[in-house]
Amino acid sequence: MSCKLLDYPARGLYGFRVCRCIGGQVYDEFYSLIDRHRRAAPGAARHERMTGDAFLKVRRMALTRDAELGGMQRVYRAYVAARAQPQTRAARLTTVRGIRFCSNRPGRLGHLPPAPGFLVSVKVGRQRVTRYFTLPDPFQAPEWQDAWVSAVNFLARTKDLRDWASLLERTPDMRSALTFQGAREIESRLA
Numbered sequence: 001m002s003c004k005l006l007d008y009p010a011r012g013l014y015g016f017r018v019c020r021c022i023g024g025q026v027y028d029e030f031y032s033l034i035d036r037h038r039r040a041a042p043g044a045a046r047h048e049r050m051t052g053d054a055f056l057k058v059r060r061m062a063l064t065r066d067a068e069l070g071g072m073q074r075v076y077r078a079y080v081a082a083r084a085q086p087q088t089r090a091a092r093l094t095t096v097r098g099i100r101f102c103s104n105r106p107g108r109l110g111h112l113p114p115a116p117g118f119l120v121s122v123k124v125g126r127q128r129v130t131r132y133f134t135l136p137d138p139f140q141a142p143e144w145q146d147a148w149v150s151a152v153n154f155l156a157r158t159k160d161l162r163d164w165a166s167l168l169e170r171t172p173d174m175r176s177a178l179t180f181q182g183a184r185e186i187e188s189r190l191a
Helices: 052-084 141-159 174-190
Strands: 003-008 013-022 025-032 034-039 047-049 099-102 117-124 127-134
Touching: 003 052, 013 052, 025 052, 099 141, 117 141, 127 141
Parallel strands: none
Antiparallel strands: 003 013, 013 025, 034 047, 099 117, 117 127
16 A cells, blocks of 8 residues: 655645556655644644544545555556567467368378368358468478468458458467377377
């Protein structure tokens, strides 16, 4: 909690200070507990301090504002933490409509080794266009990215998309997809 009671009689400060830093911006607010309407003694320059209900009301205001700023700070920290995480996507969900990841080429016989790749399947007019882009074996990052670019390029040419550069950025996390899918395929064949 960053709500503190400050009491500096020499400076004439008495009140609650709320201070939080959110995204590089500092929120520093002061809630005074000095009653400016009443003087401490006749002819004195100092004013009386708030007590009782007035003190509790100002304290409640300061704590409420601190809770608001604390909530904003938590949201901002969660936002920063989420942006710092690597963006990974599920293997089968490439988030590009018309392209999906397959652990094996559709229609491939069971005794042949798996051939993972991207299946592009879209409908143009009344005709369905399907093409399969096989991932390289052994697995190497530049080659499977080339397969992804080829699949997106084919989808863009088939659907006559003008702006398809954003689709290239939706690359799925293929390393985890291949390790999980390949392990399951190998275990099923050995059993």
